[in-house]
Amino acid sequence: MDFIKKDREFDLIGLGEVMLRLSPQSKEKISQSEIFEKNAGGSELNVVSGAAMLGIRSAIITKLPKNKIGHFIRNKIRYGNVSDDYIIYDDSPKKRLGIYYYESGAYPRKSSVIYDRAGSSMCSLRLHEIDENIYKQTKIFHISSISLAIDEGLRDTAIEMIKRFKKENVAISFDVNYRAALWSEEEAKRVVESVLPYVDLLFVSEETSRRMLGRVGTLEEIMKGYSDTYGCKMVATTRREAISPTRHNFNSKIYYDGKFYEEAPYKDIEVIDRIGSGDAYLAGVLFGIIKFGSIERALEIGNALSAVKNTIVGDMSASSIDEIEEVIASHKATGVQDEMIR
Numbered sequence: 001m002d003f004i005k006k007d008r009e010f011d012l013i014g015l016g017e018v019m020l021r022l023s024p025q026s027k028e029k030i031s032q033s034e035i036f037e038k039n040a041g042g043s044e045l046n047v048v049s050g051a052a053m054l055g056i057r058s059a060i061i062t063k064l065p066k067n068k069i070g071h072f073i074r075n076k077i078r079y080g081n082v083s084d085d086y087i088i089y090d091d092s093p094k095k096r097l098g099i100y101y102y103e104s105g106a107y108p109r110k111s112s113v114i115y116d117r118a119g120s121s122m123c124s125l126r127l128h129e130i131d132e133n134i135y136k137q138t139k140i141f142h143i144s145s146i147s148l149a150i151d152e153g154l155r156d157t158a159i160e161m162i163k164r165f166k167k168e169n170v171a172i173s174f175d176v177n178y179r180a181a182l183w184s185e186e187e188a189k190r191v192v193e194s195v196l197p198y199v200d201l202l203f204v205s206e207e208t209s210r211r212m213l214g215r216v217g218t219l220e221e222i223m224k225g226y227s228d229t230y231g232c233k234m235v236a237t238t239r240r241e242a243i244s245p246t247r248h249n250f251n252s253k254i255y256y257d258g259k260f261y262e263e264a265p266y267k268d269i270e271v272i273d274r275i276g277s278g279d280a281y282l283a284g285v286l287f288g289i290i291k292f293g294s295i296e297r298a299l300e301i302g303n304a305l306s307a308v309k310n311t312i313v314g315d316m317s318a319s320s321i322d323e324i325e326e327v328i329a330s331h332k333a334t335g336v337q338d339e340m341i342r
Helices: 043-054 068-079 132-136 152-167 185-198 206-211 219-230 277-292 295-309 321-332
Strands: 010-015 019-024 036-041 058-065 087-090 099-103 112-116 138-144 171-175 201-203 234-244 247-256 259-262 266-270
Touching: 010 043, 010 277, 019 068, 036 043, 036 068, 036 099, 043 058, 043 138, 043 277, 043 295, 058 068, 068 087, 132 152, 138 152, 138 277, 152 171, 152 185, 171 185, 171 277, 185 219, 201 277, 206 219, 206 234, 219 234, 219 247, 234 277, 234 295, 247 277, 247 295, 259 295, 266 295, 277 295, 295 321
Parallel strands: 010 058, 010 138, 019 099, 058 087, 138 171, 171 201, 201 234
Antiparallel strands: 019 036, 099 112, 234 247, 247 259, 247 266
């Protein structure tokens, strides 16, 4: 993978909003709960934190209100082993942190999310606030379409940053991560397709490819099509089967250098908290690419980290590489296995 540079201060830098997550305890409904557990959440933070916990150096570019709740988020970023060198603080009268409420479901009641993020401090981030030296500081720059959807001014900032990182030979990682609550399929398709020619490492679900992006053919033809049309060097697609809110199967497929990579799925995952499990997959894949330069290793680490994240409360995966290696070994093993590690 010679397109991944080796002489940079950071392995991975992400751009994205970090929100306050409020969740009822246990399986309570939002409408009945009087107590909410507070945490930090955000797609790009989940990715850079998950990869950092595995053992690489990462940072997040984000904008937080300069107040106690902003400091809480900063501390959570640090807890995730992520550098806060590029956090920008908002001291304006309109400063605020975006919030989302997460209600965990139990069959037949589905899990649900309510957003309260309009006009957050992150939406006001502009290019002049960002250190101009950052574009030479990382091997991979990661962003999702969420940062392109929440504010048009932020979208302009993000797209210009993608171009500047690309100019400095930084590999661009992009998660399409379409959210219907944020923008229409038509607008998303137009913006995402304008970004794809800059993307080296593309993460997109089969559903998003077919519905929002209008791609047709077999999954393999769709994945190869991104490479042929836009020049994406790697295309990864996750495949989740939700048997119930608390029981999932998970697998993925990666296309790289003319070949497809896949392994046996993780079956009957006991889901405690599925938020961030897709981000954990990205974190594992990016870690595998950076650390080992191997698609096979990237695939198995991504699958394992995603599977384990489903069992962890909160948005961030918080798993070490040693834990994930044990999960991978168990996944590949046959016959009777120990019930407990001790």
